[in-house]
Amino acid sequence: MINLAITDDHPSVVEGLKTMFLDDSFVNIVAVYSTGKSTVEGLKTQQADVLLLDINLPDQSGIDTCKQLLEFAPQLAIIAFTSYKDTRHLKELLGLGAKGYMLKNSSYDEMHHAILTVYDGGEYLQPEMKDELVKESLNRSDTMSYIPKLTRREKEILQLILQEHTTQEMADKLFISFKTVESHRLNLLQKLGVKNTAGLVRMAIEHKLV
Amino acid sequence: MINLAITDDHPSVVEGLKTMFLDDSFVNIVAVYSTGKSTVEGLKTQQADVLLLDINLPDQSGIDTCKQLLEFAPQLAIIAFTSYKDTRHLKELLGLGAKGYMLKNSSYDEMHHAILTVYDGGEYLQPEMKDELVKESLNRSDTMSYIPKLTRREKEILQLILQEHTTQEMADKLFISFKTVESHRLNLLQKLGVKNTAGLVRMAIEHKLV
DNA sequence: AATAAATTCAGGGAATTCCCTTAGAAAATA
DNA sequence: TATTTTCTAAGGGAATTCCCTGAATTTATT
Numbered sequence: 001m002i003n004l005a006i007t008d009d010h011p012s013v014v015e016g017l018k019t020m021f022l023d024d025s026f027v028n029i030v031a032v033y034s035t036g037k038s039t040v041e042g043l044k045t046q047q048a049d050v051l052l053l054d055i056n057l058p059d060q061s062g063i064d065t066c067k068q069l070l071e072f073a074p075q076l077a078i079i080a081f082t083s084y085k086d087t088r089h090l091k092e093l094l095g096l097g098a099k100g101y102m103l104k105n106s107s108y109d110e111m112h113h114a115i116l117t118v119y120d121g122g123e124y125l126q127p128e129m130k131d132e133l134v135k136e137s138l139n140r141s142d143t144m145s146y147i148p149k150l151t152r153r154e155k156e157i158l159q160l161i162l163q164e165h166t167t168q169e170m171a172d173k174l175f176i177s178f179k180t181v182e183s184h185r186l187n188l189l190q191k192l193g194v195k196n197t198a199g200l201v202r203m204a205i206e207h208k209l210v
Numbered sequence: 211m212i213n214l215a216i217t218d219d220h221p222s223v224v225e226g227l228k229t230m231f232l233d234d235s236f237v238n239i240v241a242v243y244s245t246g247k248s249t250v251e252g253l254k255t256q257q258a259d260v261l262l263l264d265i266n267l268p269d270q271s272g273i274d275t276c277k278q279l280l281e282f283a284p285q286l287a288i289i290a291f292t293s294y295k296d297t298r299h300l301k302e303l304l305g306l307g308a309k310g311y312m313l314k315n316s317s318y319d320e321m322h323h324a325i326l327t328v329y330d331g332g333e334y335l336q337p338e339m340k341d342e343l344v345k346e347s348l349n350r351s352d353t354m355s356y357i358p359k360l361t362r363r364e365k366e367i368l369q370l371i372l373q374e375h376t377t378q379e380m381a382d383k384l385f386i387s388f389k390t391v392e393s394h395r396l397n398l399l400q401k402l403g404v405k406n407t408a409g410l411v412r413m414a415i416e417h418k419l420v
Numbered sequence: 421a422a423t424a425a426a427t428t429c430a431g432g433g434a435a436t437t438c439c440c441t442t443a444g445a446a447a448a449t450a
Numbered sequence: 451t452a453t454t455t456t457c458t459a460a461g462g463g464a465a466t467t468c469c470c471t472g473a474a475t476t477t478a479t480t
Contacts, residue, residue, distance in 0.1 A: 164404060201411035205412065
């Protein structure tokens with residue numbers, strides 16, 4: 001029987017997990033926490049094999065919590081548990097010693113499999129996250145359906161283009177030069193792999209980039 | 211009991227109607243014709259309250275037939291019965307004095323209701339046809355969110371703009387001059403009330419114009 | 421602190437779009 | 451048949467976008 005601890009500040013998520021593992025004969029939920037600090041304190045006395053750790057906690061970051069936990073409990077298999085497909089967090093957490101990275105929309109089968117895998121000393125990444133990593137490593141823009149991440153400014157410019165603003169109008173509105181806006185425009189064309197404004201607008205709407 | 215006459219040159223349609231009204235205790239089919247002339251001649255002696263009149267007849271148009279019939283039988287309630295959602299025909303027929311316009315894909319309930327309505331002196335339009343009229347009238351009004359009807363060519367150009375084609379490319383593709391494509395482009399800008407290509411693409415996608 | 425990424429700006433030129441007007445021919449409609 | 455709409459086309463000019471290059475400054479990230 002695997003002893004599972006859970007840290008999440010959303011009661012609904014906790015309830016969902018409890019229900020999920022109610023009839024699981026391999027996994028037993030032994031503790032539930034809602035903050036990073038209470039998790040660190042709690043697991044000093046509470047014995048647990050695997051921890052499902054939400055990354056977005058109210059008091060301190062999941063990364064700090066992870067560090068603190070592994071200092072005194074290096075054998076604890078921590079699975080990051082989050083809503084965001086953020087590869088940077090993923091890399092950082094696995095670098096620290098976490099054993100898994102799961103999205104909150106995971107099915108019971110995936111959760112079960114992940115917990116058993118990390119308990120047996122392995123690492124578990126959700127297929128979706130693997131795809132994200134693959135995408136990222138293929139970053140070099142020659143793949144068909146890859147859409148590079150747009151910067152804050154680029155999104156801003158794209159939004160204004162959708163609103164039918166000209167380059168000059170955008171420059172005035174943002175208090176930057178005409179040439180700067182043009183730079184962002186050209187970057188957008190390249191990043192999104194389109195030929196002109198029509199393509200930018202189509203991509204923006206179809207892929208909900210704004 | 212309503213006396214119903216039917217004019218249609220498709221035996222299968224006639225058979226279908228016969229079956230439909232077999233058990234209808236309000237409607238009784240008293241005559242069936244397959245041409246306009248035979249209808250006009252037949253109804254000079256045959257008493258009928260309602261006529262289901264197919265518009266596409268082999269010998270003469272439904273419009274002419276309708277005129278001739280109403281000359282000597284103004285009390286006859288004529289329901290145009292056709293396959294086409296053509297508002298022009300609809301308007302012309304109702305203008306002449308027809309009391310209803312039904313599509314051939316109508317259900318028994320609709321047919322029954324239509325016949326009773328026109329027999330009682332009312333007019334009956336199929337909901338589908340009403341929608342067509344509403345669409346059309348909204349296309350001609352000058353209210354705020356009015357989206358003018360685009361011509362075939364304009365839609366074609368708009369589609370190509372969405373596909374990131376330049377004016378010259380479109381001209382080559384359609385075997386028309388650069389200036390012609392430009393004309394269509396400007397018409398699109400005006401019709402859709404937008405400032406530039408970005409607006410065209412946004413409108414095209416948001417209003418599903420292509 | 422060092423590296424990387426994002427933001428800023430620029431010149432110059434080619435290509436394209438936008439805007440105005442006008443107008444004949446073809447097709448659809450009344 | 452007469453009228454309206456659509457499609458075609460053009461000239462000329464202004465405005466904007468597109469494309470290339472290069473580079474300094476600020477802002478994350480490691």
